[in-house]
Amino acid sequence: MIEVQGLTRRFGPITAVDGISFSARKGDVLGFLGPNGAGKSTAMKILACFLAADSGTAKICGNDILQDPLAVRRSIGYLAENAPAYPEMTVAGFLRFVCDARRIKGAARVDALDRIIPLCSIDSVYHQTIDTLSKGYKRRLGLAQALIHDPQVLILDEPTDGLDPNQKHEVRRLIQQMAKEKCIIVSTHILEEVELVCNRTIIISRGRILADSTPSRLQQDYQGTLEEVFRKITVGKKSA
Amino acid sequence: MNGFCAVFKRELKGYFSTPVAYVFLVIFLFFAGYLPFRDGFFEMRQADLTLFFKALPLLFIFMVPAAAMRLWAEERKTGSIELLLTLPITIPQAVLGKFFAAWAFLTIAQLLTFPLPATVAYLGSPDPGLIAAGYLGAFLMAGGFLAIGSFFSALTKNQVISFILSVAACGILIYAGMPSTLEYLSASVSPALGKIMEALSFQARFDAIQRGVIAARDLAYFLILIAAWIYASTLVLEERKAN
DSSP: OEEEEEEEEEETTEEEEEEEEEEEOTTOEEEEEOOTTSSHHHHHHHHTTSSOOSEEEEEETTEETTTOHHHHHHHEEEEOTTOOOOTTSBHHHHHHHHHHHTTOOHHHHHHHHHHHHHHTTOGGGTTSBGGGOOHHHHHHHHHHHHHTTOOSEEEEESTTTTOOHHHHHHHHHHHHHHTTTSEEEEEESOHHHHHHHOSEEEEEETTEEEEEEOHHHHHHHHTSOHHHHHHHHHHHHHHO | OHHHHHHHHHHHHHHHHSHHHHHHHHHHHHHHHHHHHHTTTTTTOOSSOHHHHHHHHHHHHHHHHHHHTHHHHHHHHHTHHHHHTTSSOOHHHHHHHHHHHHHHHHHHHHHTTTHHHHHHHHHSOOOHHHHHHHHHHHHHHHHHHHHHHHHHHHHOSOHHHHHHHHHHHHHHHHHTTSHHHHHHIIIIIOHHHHHHHHHHOHHHHHHHHHTTOOOHHHHHHHHHHHHHHHHHHHHHHHHHTTO
C-alpha cells in the first residue's frame, strides 16, 4: 500500500530526509523510531503531501505523491504532530468542516460521525470549543479527523505524545483495533509503544534508515532490550 | 470545488464565532458614520453620499488589513495549515476560499452602512445609480486591499507584521494617487512618473467609479490587481507553508 523510493528533502544545508526507501502492506503497523530531529516528521509530511520532496517519490494506494497529491490526500488519514485544529471551532463544527472537505455528505456523514465519535470517545465534548479541550481530547479529535473517512492508510505523527498513561493506552488500543484492516505508520520515541503496537520498526537517524526489521528480530540481533538496540544503533552511528 | 466551499464556509462562520466580527463591525460602522458627519454630511444640503465614499479609502487602509491579517498568519502560527493542506484541498482552493469569505464579510460590513443611503433617500431624492456605483467602487476597493492583505498574511507568521505591511502597501496605492502627491511628482521629479503613479493608484479609479463612470478599464484594473495579488499569495504559500 505504501511504496517509498529514495525520498530526499533538504532545508538549506541540512538534509532532513536522506534517500529513504521502504514499503508497507495492509496489516502492517510500522513504527518510525528515531531521536528528535531525525527526519521522522519530515518524512511523514512528505508522505501526507504537505511538503514536497527534493528527489525520490512514493506511491500510496497506487497514487503517486508527486503526480496526484489530491488522490493521495483523499486516501490517507494524517495526524500531524501536536494535532493542530482550529481553536475557535466546536468539535462538532470542526468535524463538519472535515466532512465538507472530504465530501462526506448526507447519510454517509451521519454514519461516519456515529462511528467515529464513540470510537475516539469524544461524545462528552462534542459541543465544546476546541480551545477548552485538554491535550488528550485534542489528540483524540485529531485522530477522529484522520479516521472520519475510514482511510486505508493512516499516518500518525507522535499520536501519544503528551498524553497520560490511560490516554496512551486508549490510543494504542485504537491502533491495535484497526491494525488488521489498514496500513499504519506511527512515529514515536516511546520504545514500549513500538513493542506493544508495531509489527515492524524502522529506525531513522539523521535522515537515513538504519534498521528495518521487527521489534523482536532487532532485540535478537542486537541482544538487548529495544532501548539498548535504539541506543546502539543511533548513538553508535553518530560517533562513528 | 468542494475544497473551496468547505474553506469558504468555515472562514465566514469563523468571523462570527469569535469577537473579531463584532469588534470589527462596531468600529467600522462607527467611523463610517462619524467621518462623513465630521465633514458636514447634513450641512452640505445635498442628497448624495459623496462624503461617505470620500472617507472610505482612509477607513479601508486600516480596516481591510485588520480583517485580512489573520487569514494565513494565524494558520501558520498555530500549525493548522498542516491540517488544512493535508485534507484534499489545493492551495488555490484554500486561498480563494479564504479570500472570498473575507470579501463577503467586508461586503456585509458595507451593506450595514445602509442607514446612510436610507437617511439621504428620506430627506431628498438622491440618484440611486450614483449610490450603487459608489458601493460597487467600495466593493472593488475592499477586494483589492484584501488581496494585498492576503499576500502579506501569507508572507509572515506574525499578524502584526502582516497588518503593518498591508497598511503600508494600501496606503501607498491610495496616497500615490492623491492630487498633492501627483502634482509634487510631476513638478519636481518628472511628469512621466506622475502619470505612471496616477495609472497605478486606486484613488483615481475609485473616484471615477463613484462619480458614476463605470469604465471597463477601471473594472479591469481592480480585477487584474486582485488576481495578481491572489496568485502571488498562492506562490508564497507554496514556498513558505512549512517554514
